[in-house]
Amino acid sequence: MAREGLRTLVVAKKSLTEEQYQDFESRYTQAKLSMHDRTLKVAAVIESLEREMELLCLTGVEDQLQADVRPTLEMLRNAGIKVWMLTGDKLETATCVAQSSRLVPRTQDTHIFRRVCLKYYEHEFMELACQCPAVVCCRCSPTQKACIVTLLQQHTGRRTCAIGECRPAHGRPPEKPAA
Structure with a gap:
């Protein structure tokens, strides 16, 4: 579905013992408090939990484009x-x-x-x-x-045509993009 351009959503579940949950929560909390590479560490902890899950359903949503x-x-x-x-x-x-x-x-x-x-x-x-x-x-x-x-x-040095909401806030210089 993703190859066809559909936004996909996978819904799955995993049962955890109390001990497994406590281990996950501890690692997750520690990763969130990390001063260096916080995003990567949090993602790694979450990814470690996303294994051996039971697939419940899969959806595919097509973004409708304007005509033409x-x-x-x-x-x-x-x-x-x-x-x-x-x-x-x-x-x-x-x-x-x-x-x-x-x-x-x-x-x-x-x-x-x-x-x-x-x-x-x-x-x-x-x-x-x-x-x-x-x-x-x-x-x-x-x-x-x-x-x-x-x-x-x-x-x-060329002309551009910006369609949509591409205007800086009045009186303020544009901030750096997050591309």
Whole structure:
């Protein structure tokens, strides 16, 4: 279902003894209090619990696109216009929408850059992203979307067209995006 561009949700269960639960809770609490690599440690503890589970159900939801999105994107690409999708969605949702709109072909390799990318490697990120056939930036606020558009204009010297909520808050400079 995910290969077809559907957002998937897997529901499963696992019975734990009191001892297993206490062990998990202790490791989880310790990971949440960690000063270094907190996110990775929490994810590792959760992943350790997500084994040998009983599958209860599986769902697949298709994100409905507005009419004519696919042909419009195709016409833009055929005209040599690069399309970037800046969204507040999570990575998984953004990927599904990009594939279902055919902004990104299902067979195309994707590269994922984490938050530190624009914070420390702004120029390198823009160099690489501008060479890509399509770019999807997820978990962006409207202000961060505006910042990416501004960076793109500054880096390329070209015109951009931003559709949607891509305006910085009045009187404040744009914050760095979380691409």
